[in-house]
Amino acid sequence: MEKVVEKIFQSQFALVDLREILRKTKPVFNLSEEQKQQVVDIIKVVRESMDLVEKVLVK
Amino acid sequence: MSIEAKIAGDIEVRTREELFINIQPIQVAGRLTPEAMKALIAYGDGYSVCDWCRKPFRLDCIKKPPIDKFHKEIAEFLGMDVARAVPGARRGFQAVANTLVEKGDTVVMSSLAHYTEFLAVEAAGGIVKEIPPNEKNIVTGEATAEKIEKVKAETGKLPKLIMIDHFDYSLGNEHDVYGIGKVAKEYDIPFLYNGAYTVGVMPVDGKKIGADFIVGSGHKSFASPAPSGILATTKEWAERVFRKSSMKGDLTGRVFEAKEVEMLGCTLMGANMIAMMASFPAIKERVKHWDEEIKKINYFLEEFLRIEGNKVVSEMPRKHTLTKVDTIESFHKIAKTHKRKGWFLSDELKKRKIVGMFFGATKTWKLNTYGLTWNQIEYLTKAFIEIAEKYNIPHTLAKKVEKERKL
Numbered sequence: 001m002e003k004v005v006e007k008i009f010q011s012q013f014a015l016v017d018l019r020e021i022l023r024k025t026k027p028v029f030n031l032s033e034e035q036k037q038q039v040v041d042i043i044k045v046v047r048e049s050m051d052l053v054e055k056v057l058v059k
Numbered sequence: 060m061s062i063e064a065k066i067a068g069d070i071e072v073r074t075r076e077e078l079f080i081n082i083q084p085i086q087v088a089g090r091l092t093p094e095a096m097k098a099l100i101a102y103g104d105g106y107s108v109c110d111w112c113r114k115p116f117r118l119d120c121i122k123k124p125p126i127d128k129f130h131k132e133i134a135e136f137l138g139m140d141v142a143r144a145v146p147g148a149r150r151g152f153q154a155v156a157n158t159l160v161e162k163g164d165t166v167v168m169s170s171l172a173h174y175t176e177f178l179a180v181e182a183a184g185g186i187v188k189e190i191p192p193n194e195k196n197i198v199t200g201e202a203t204a205e206k207i208e209k210v211k212a213e214t215g216k217l218p219k220l221i222m223i224d225h226f227d228y229s230l231g232n233e234h235d236v237y238g239i240g241k242v243a244k245e246y247d248i249p250f251l252y253n254g255a256y257t258v259g260v261m262p263v264d265g266k267k268i269g270a271d272f273i274v275g276s277g278h279k280s281f282a283s284p285a286p287s288g289i290l291a292t293t294k295e296w297a298e299r300v301f302r303k304s305s306m307k308g309d310l311t312g313r314v315f316e317a318k319e320v321e322m323l324g325c326t327l328m329g330a331n332m333i334a335m336m337a338s339f340p341a342i343k344e345r346v347k348h349w350d351e352e353i354k355k356i357n358y359f360l361e362e363f364l365r366i367e368g369n370k371v372v373s374e375m376p377r378k379h380t381l382t383k384v385d386t387i388e389s390f391h392k393i394a395k396t397h398k399r400k401g402w403f404l405s406d407e408l409k410k411r412k413i414v415g416m417f418f419g420a421t422k423t424w425k426l427n428t429y430g431l432t433w434n435q436i437e438y439l440t441k442a443f444i445e446i447a448e449k450y451n452i453p454h455t456l457a458k459k460v461e462k463e464r465k466l
Binding site: 024 | 076077078079080090093096097100101411412413432434435438
């Protein structure tokens with residue numbers, strides 16, 4: 001269960017980083033290539049984390 | 060974009076910082092770092108920092124998470140010897156006033172001082188005497204010395220304390236804290252430096268200033284949640300302001316020898332404490348770039364002043380991002396005949412995703428550009444020019460952002 005908790009926090013923290021990208025690019029949200037890559041990386045972390053959470057808690 | 064997500068019941072999600080450019084004068088430097096936001100997620104439970112609290116059972120002594128280390132480092136960061144996290148700058152003023160001021164004692168402070176400084180002195184039974192600013196709205200060492208002499212002549216005693224805001228809340232002007240520090244030493248009067256608008260955004264060295272006490276605000280300038288703040292002092296004064304309890308229960312004989320009276324034991328517990336600590340590395344870095352923030356506000360104002368009738372009330376060039384402007388001869392003229400009156404300017408800004416100015420104000424009002432990127436500064440600048448054009452307020456063409464400026 002430690003892994004599940006870890007992944008939940010990792011996801012939440014990644015989403016905070018996503019909020020920070022919004023804060024830096026508001027109100028037009030023209031993301032740089034670097035920021036776009038960060039978004040991709042964040043989404044990957046969240047997806048993979050939630051896959052594991054689903055596997056352990058639901059399946 | 061409308062947000063339907065609710066926290067609970069009617070409590071809405073706050074999206075101002077994600078969707079809008081916020082120029083609210085007191086909010087911008089208290090915006091959380093991502094690290095502080097993560098701290099709120101992980102340490103939101105009430106007594107979360109107390110898991111590893113061991114003897115002497117005091118917040119600033121907790122080693123895990125490293126709250127003790129933070130207290131040492133923040134004192135060093137401010138050029139002082141001892142520091143405590145407190146629930147807001149006002150609690151710092153209160154602790155110092157309670158310690159130094161007795162009934163009828165005089166405290167001198169700027170006539171531009173924050174109201175909480177007044178209240179702290181009042182609560183301690185003291186009397187405030189205000190130092191007038193000069194013609195440029197700056198409080199000087201000379202004016203402070205004159206006020207001290209006046210108090211001495213009137214009461215036969217020297218003031219017990221000098222409290223000065225480095226930058227005031229009203230105009231964001233820089234006051235002569237170095238000169239006042241010297242005056243304080245000459246008269247041997249303790250000097251409280253109010254760094255509510257400096258600690259956390261620009262370098263502050265209490266020793267260089269000659270301060271006996273430094274007070275900072277977490278939620279104003281240290282990217283921390285409210286309430287949070289810092290009180291730092293010298294070894295000499297620490298013994299008094301952080302004095303420990305000597306009370307003994309008459310029935311139980313209980314004593315609380317480790318607890319600090321003015322701190323009421325533990326101060327800033329839980330998520331707020333950890334959020335301050337989490338923001339600290341970013342704070343140490345960002346104070347090195349204060350000059351860049353000053354370039355941005357001065358650039359913005361240079362463009363803002365291209366709109367005919369716009370004025371800056373604060374000292375120029377700006378030394379702080381908090382700035383008071385005067386639009387009586389520009390936007391206020393439009394407000395006089397607009398069906399939305401003064402709200403038209405707020406409406407126009409909001410349409411352009413800009414918020415934070417005092418709603419409905421078109422005469423004199425404050426803004427703060429701290430933390431905006433150059434792109435956001437440029438956007439903000441263009442928005443004001445666009446509004447001026449829409450209402451036929453003359454302006455000279457906004458100049459292009461210089462190439463060397465980082466976009």
